Amino acid sequence: MYSVFKEYPNGVKALARLNLHITKGEFVFLVGASGAGKSSLIRLVFREELPSRGQVIIGGKSIARLRASQVAKLRRNIGVVFQDFRLLMDRTAFDNVAFALRVLQYSGKEIKARVPEVLAMVGLKGKEQCYPNQLSGGEQQRLAIARAVVNNPKILVADEPTGNLDPDTSWEIMHLLDEINQRGTTLVMATHDQSIVDNMKRRTLVLKKGIVIDDRREGGYIL
Numbered sequence: 068m069y070s071v072f073k074e075y076p077n078g079v080k081a082l083a084r085l086n087l088h089i090t091k092g093e094f095v096f097l098v099g100a101s102g103a104g105k106s107s108l109i110r111l112v113f114r115e116e117l118p119s120r121g122q123v124i125i126g127g128k129s130i131a132r133l134r135a136s137q138v139a140k141l142r143r144n145i146g147v148v149f150q151d152f153r154l155l156m157d158r159t160a161f162d163n164v165a166f167a168l169r170v171l172q173y174s175g176k177e178i179k180a181r182v183p184e185v186l187a188m189v190g191l192k193g194k195e196q197c198y199p200n201q202l203s204g205g206e207q208q209r210l211a212i213a214r215a216v217v218n219n220p221k222i223l224v225a226d227e228p229t230g231n232l233d234p235d236t237s238w239e240i241m242h243l244l245d246e247i248n249q250r251g252t253t254l255v256m257a258t259h260d261q262s263i264v265d266n267m268k269r270r271t272l273v274l275k276k277g278i279v280i281d282d283r284r285e286g287g288y289i290l
């Protein structure tokens with residue numbers, strides 16, 4: 068990101084002259100007080116929002132002006148996970164993941180093969196026919212992660228993925244995200260969880276009022 072500003076229509080300035088470079092394969096934490104701009108930054112990465120000024124470059128290309136087909140291609144390469152899971156509550160675990168593949172026009176045969184594989188990878192083997200409300204919070208987040216990575220995205224962005232989970236479950240989710248990163252997916256995660264940041268020892272970007280005030284290669288949560 069080069070000199071990125073984000074101002075919302077109501078006049079709130081969420082990001083100001085933000086410069087940031089994340090290398091392929093990195094695992095990066097975004098930390099900062101509430102309102103510092105973490106979610107805004109994440110929304111720029113998957114192009115839910117566009118910057119007011121400045122450039123967001125992904126895979127060497129500016130994502131400012133894209134045709135609908137190019138936006139679809141970008142989104143195929145970026146998985147997103149949220150604090151509140153955002154699952155389809157009236158569909159089974161299998162169908163939550165299958166839905167994502169149907170949107171990407173995978174064939175029925177490919178879906179039948181790929182969905183059980185990714186559900187097993189996140190530790191949900193045997194839960195294929197469960198509805199989200201039959202799963203624990205940690206399992207629901209595993210399902211949301213399965214849906215986000217089913218297409219092997221190059222980038223996974225996670226906005227407080229452990230925010231609704233207890234400490235033990237949060238760690239299970241972190242091990243899963245770490246494994247996904249080890250397989251080559253670049254991971255960007257916003258979090259308020261100090262113990263996770265301190266223990267994982269990954270690059271940590273500290274945001275304050277919309278700018279990066281610290282970039283700690285060795286990690287560590289100090290605001």
Ligand SMILES: Nc1ncnc2c1ncn2[C@@H]1O[C@H](COP(=O)(O)OP(=O)(O)OP(=O)(O)O)[C@@H](O)[C@H]1O
Nearest residue numbers: 075077079080081100101102103104105106107108
């Ligand atoms: N859609 C929006 N419209 C207007 N203002 C917004 C919008 N989204 C965020 N903001 C404002 O932008 C600023 C940055 O918010 P953002 O959600 O990016 O921060 P954050 O660091 O993710 O906070 P939190 O830790 O509470 O999630 C805040 O002042 C917020 O109120």
